[in-house]
Amino acid sequence: MQLFVNDLTVMDFSYLCPKRGMVGESWIVDVVLDGELNEESMVQDFGHVKKNLKRLIDEYVDHKLLVPAEYSGAEVLHDEQSDQVEVRFTCTDDRKIMLHCPAEAYAFVYSDIIDMDSVGVYLKEVLATHLPENVENITLNLRAEVIDVPFYHYTHGLKKHDGNCQRIAHGHRSRIDILIDGKACLESQQYWASRWEDIYIATLEDEIRYEDRQLKGEVTVPSDYYCFAYESSQGYFELVLPKSDCEVIETDSTVECLAQYLLLEQKKRTPEGLCQVIAYEGVGKGATVKG
DSSP states (O other): EEEEEEEEEEEEEEETTTTTTTEEEEEHHHHEEEEEEOEEEESHHHHHHHIIIHHHHHHHTTTTTEETSSSSSSSEEEEETTTTTEEEOOOOOEEEEEEEEGGEEEEEESSSSSSSSHHHHHHHHHHHHHSSSTTEEEEEEEEEEESSSSSEEEEOOTTSSSGGGGGEEEEEEEEEEEEEEEOOOOHHHHHHHHHHHTTEEGGGGBOOOGOOOOOOOSOOOGGGEEEEEEEEEEEEEEEEGGGGEEEEEOOOOOOHHHHHHHHHHHHHHHOOOOOOEEEEEESEEEEEEEE
């Protein structure tokens, strides 16, 4: 007997890619459980499936930075005294990405690349140890939202958030809708999709001097890199990455602030007419503003 749950949850996270750098992503999760009926004549209660499996997925992947631990350009150093973990990542074009964060900010996937197959194996191994005895197997289907308009991948951190959004490197795959006088402007949507392709959106007040970093790793040309850091309830977070991969804004990077920023920047491009920005944060949620 098989029990299935489609759209169990959406995982919003970022990952390190040898070619693309730091990539924000949103994947929808479907699950199928194989097993015998229990004393309640069920494979498992739907309520338990949704609650328990979603909790585990949130704990092990959601709002984390996924690191391909077997990639030759990935170096991981764990400070057992502070529980801080330093990750040094070298892309194939020699760009460096380095982080100094609490251990819970990462998920280390034993593969040389992060994709749906490697993350699916990682998650299956985690979930399999938490299944009831009558469940023989679990199948995961990870999929991206079908988006027929321009979209972008962005990474950020929300230091003021009291939950896991405070982690400095988590992200989303998001569509962007720009309407001018009520009509979709595909050219503007494509402009933002290109401008924010695999982008890190940082807050200006979080920038620190390269010389003040706690990271031990180094880059060859510090002037080509930004260093951002902040302290939040989960600990100290620090990130060094190429300036070419960043957009620095003066506000926090909540989706509400991003929608307002997009509107102000878009009005510089298309000053005539009423502009509406519909900014998404992953799947099915976001913020909209007009002006």
